[in-house]
Amino acid sequence: MKSNLKKTVLIATLACGAITGNAFVGKPVQTIKSVYTNPLMQASTLPFGAPDFSRIKAEHYMPAIKAGIAEQRAEIKKIVDNKAKPTFKNTILAYEESGKLLARATSIFSAIAEAHKTPEIEAIEKEAIPLLTDFENELNFNQKFFQRVKYVYDHELSSLQGEDKKLLEEIYKGFVRSGALLEPAKMKRMEEINKRLAVLQQDFGNMLPKAAIAQTIWVNNVNDLAGLSQADIAQCKKDAESRGGKAPYCIVITNTTQQPILANLDNRALRERVYNASIHRTDGTGQYNAYPLVVEIAKLRAEKAELMGYNNYANYSLSNAMAKNTDNAYAFLKQLIKEYQPKAEAETKAIEAYARKTQGADFKLQPYDRFYYSAKMKKDQYSFSEDEVKPYFNIDTVLVNGIFYAANKVYGLTFKERKDIPTYHPDMKVFDVIDANGKQLALFYCDYFRRPTKRGGAWMSPFFKQSQLRGQLPLIYNVCNYAKAPEGKPTLISWDEVTTMFHEFGHALHGMLSDCYYNTLSGTSVARDFVEMPSQFNESFASIPEVFNNYAKHYKTHQPMPADLRDKMIGSLNFQAAYALGENLAATCVDLAWHCLSSKDIPTAEGAKDFEAKALKEVGLLNSQIPPRYSTSYFNHVWGGGYAAGYYSYLWSEVLAVNVADYFAKHGALTRKVGDSFRANILSSGNTKDLMQIFSAFTGLKAPDASGLLKARGL
Structure with a gap:
């Protein structure tokens, strides 16, 4: 999933609205003029406030960001200067409604900075990040404002209900987790750490695509x-x-x-x-070396946690997640590792034995051989290859006849492409999302093709989140990195890429079907180890026969994939499944190992590679044949994104997803009754309720059941 722009967490939220208040009173004429000429500084006239990328230029971002900071600063000052006793309405609601211009500018800029980062955009980002970080610190450590928030929390929490209560809890706890209760000296140090981390994380994120190109x-x-x-x-x-x-x-x-x-x-x-x-892309043997950045980020995060009273960053981070602490996360992982290890060893021996049939008895399987001989072994065992099935996975057909078809069956949604909404790149498409009653729910944007200006990976994010209070429909986008076919040719994708499309669309559904009053609580604004559940569950629809047969059609003949080929492919999905689990487990343990260290125990840049090897060896995952999906020096989820001490969430959420898929399978995988229940209990709820409660409300389980995970993976 998307890791947002390395910037302020801005509790101020995404919405579309004109500049309000008196932010520009007494400002120079040039500043006032820019309000009328800068498309980011005025309400969009496009449907649902869609960003007008036909007018937005690079030079518009910094003026809009600066004006947004000024506007929200004035809004916060108005709240602080209010002589009336702090109340939910004059403090919490006023804060919830502040910062609309800044949120609009940063959400749109974030999309560009991740998916189409030209040198000009990178230069703007370098200027914007310090400003946004300074303003985030200004908000987090504004003691006069926080005392008003605290007064409301202390005096009104028990009398509030529903989303009002949850909003107050989230805003108050957000300030506390940011250090609002720290003594002045520690607060000052926290500000310094935040500033430096913002720069380092930006530098790491910028290094990776350049290193890959090099x-x-x-x-x-x-x-x-x-x-x-x-x-x-x-x-x-x-x-x-x-x-x-x-x-x-x-x-x-x-x-x-x-x-x-x-x-x-x-x-x-x-x-x-x-x-x-x-x-070796970023490990110091080439032009790029990420280890100095990694070490400094890890040390600063550890110090940040210590300032907050935690023994390491992982426990600080997990205190706000379903797992709660590292003991629970490791207990979960160790159970999987124990059951996984013998299967991984057997899998490697089988591949090497297969290779020796043609390469000789002394052939030693290397990591760069594994995929090659595994693919041949798979072809022999199931009598098909990926190249045989690719012609049946035309990206456009997968989207319309697979992803949209399943969403129609399960949730009653229909999708209509529209050509009148400008995009930031010509490869993008935009769709109306229509509910079963004919009401428009959202706009969905998709940007599937790779380019040098796009970071690696796949993600979902909103231009604007859903909010009843603001009358804002969600504008959601998916981004992937598929090779675009030459002009005039269809883009054919692999099965893994098919499931990635379904995965990211699961995130999109979580945003598009949100039905919350407050923007702060809506959509995917949930704990990291819950947010991946709807997306991983949505992958299950890709292989349901009715859905599969509807989209898996040959790009030339338009005929469905033959039953025997389909059965071979579906039957092979869990072939060599230990590798996929092992690379994920290894990456997860690398992440946790770094973030379980105290600030004084962080290794040097020169010792970083050895630290990773030692950490993997200690948990039984040091295996050259099954390396981490991401190694320390190019682990963008962790060092450049929002998954620090949180990569375990993919496996944790997968357990939840398996439980949900089991419920669908038992009660009707493509039925509206079950889909509407999942939508009502989970997809529409955002972060308005306790996450375990909404999981239980749908599945009937009192707690996640991990017993089905290895079975679901064919292990």
Whole structure:
């Protein structure tokens, strides 16, 4: 999922509205003029306040951000200067409604900075981050304002109900977690830490795509690409042309450790080059070295936790999650590791034994060989290859006849593409989202194709969140990184890419079907170890026969995938399942290991690589054949995004998702009755209720049941 712009957490929220109040009284004429010429500083005239990207230019962002800061500063001052006794209405509601201009500007800029970061946008981001961090500190440590919030919390919490009570709790606890109760010296240090972390996280996020581009593998001879399909070879040629043409072909490094292209490359030496380029992209052996950034970020986070009274950052972070603390997280992981290890060992031995049939008895399987021989073994066992099924996964058909079809069956939604809404890139599409009663619910944007200006990975985020108070419909976007086919050709994607589309759309549904009064509580504003549940559950629809048969159609003949090929593919989904679980477990334990350290125990940059190896060895996951999905030096979720001490949430949420999928399977996977219940209890609720309560309200379970996870993964 999306990790937001490395900036202020701005409790002020996303909404569309004109500039209000007296923020510009006494300002220079040029400032006032910009209100009328800057499209970010005035309400959009497009449907539902959609960003008008036909008018928004790079030069508009900083003036809008600065004006937004000034406006919200004035709004907060008005709350503080109110002589009346603090109340929910004059303090909490007033705060909830503040900062609309700033939220609009930052949410739109965040989208651009992540998905289309030109050098100009990167320069703006570098200027904006310190300003936003300073303002976040200004808000978090405004003691006069916090005392009003605290007064309301102390005097009105017990008398409030529903969303009013939850909003007050979230705002008060947000200030406390930010350090509002600290003594002045510690508060000052917290401000310094926040400023430095914002810069470091931005630097880390900016380094990764550049490092990946620098590690591009150039190929002079097409014969070296033997094993790839003609479509993949054409993509290598297209990628080479778009990256300067240093050679006729190139292989682009993706964000994960293992590279999908290794499954088909016959040339072992080239496989080794690709793998080494991946694992060494930012570890100090090349132009880029992320370890100094990692070490400083880890040390500052640990110090931040210590200022707040926690022994490490992980416990500080998890105190606001379903897991609650590291003991619970590790107990969950250790149970999985214990059951996983023998299966992983058997899987590796089986692949090596298979390879030795053709390579000789002394052949030693290397990490860059695993995908290659595993793919061949899978083809032999199930008599099909990924290249055979790809023609049935046209990206447009997957979206309309798969993702939208399932959403229609389960939730009654329909989708209509519209051409009148401008986007930030011509590859994007926009759809109206219509409810069963004909009422418009949202706008859905999708941006699926990779480009050099887009960071790696896939995510969902809102331009604007849903809010009844503001009369705002959600404007939600999904972003992925798929290779776009040459002009005039259909874009065919892999099964993994199909499930990623379903996954991110699950997040989109969580945002689009939100039905909350307050913006702060709506949509995906939930704990990190809950937010991945709706998305992981939505993946289950991809393989339900009725849905699958509706979208898995050959791009030329439009005929459904033959039953025998479909059965082979579906039957093979859990083939070599230990690898997928193992790489996730390893990455999770790397994340927790770093964030369970005290500030004095953080290793040096030179010792960072050894620390990772030691941490993995201690939990039984040091395995060259199954490396972490993301290693320390390119773990953007953790060092550049919002998953610090939280990567475990993918597995934790998967347990919740398996429980939900089991309920659907038992009561009707494609029935409106079950879908409406899931929508009413979970998707529409945002963060308005206790998350365990809303999970239990739907599933009937008093607690998540982890027993089905390994079974669901075929283990």
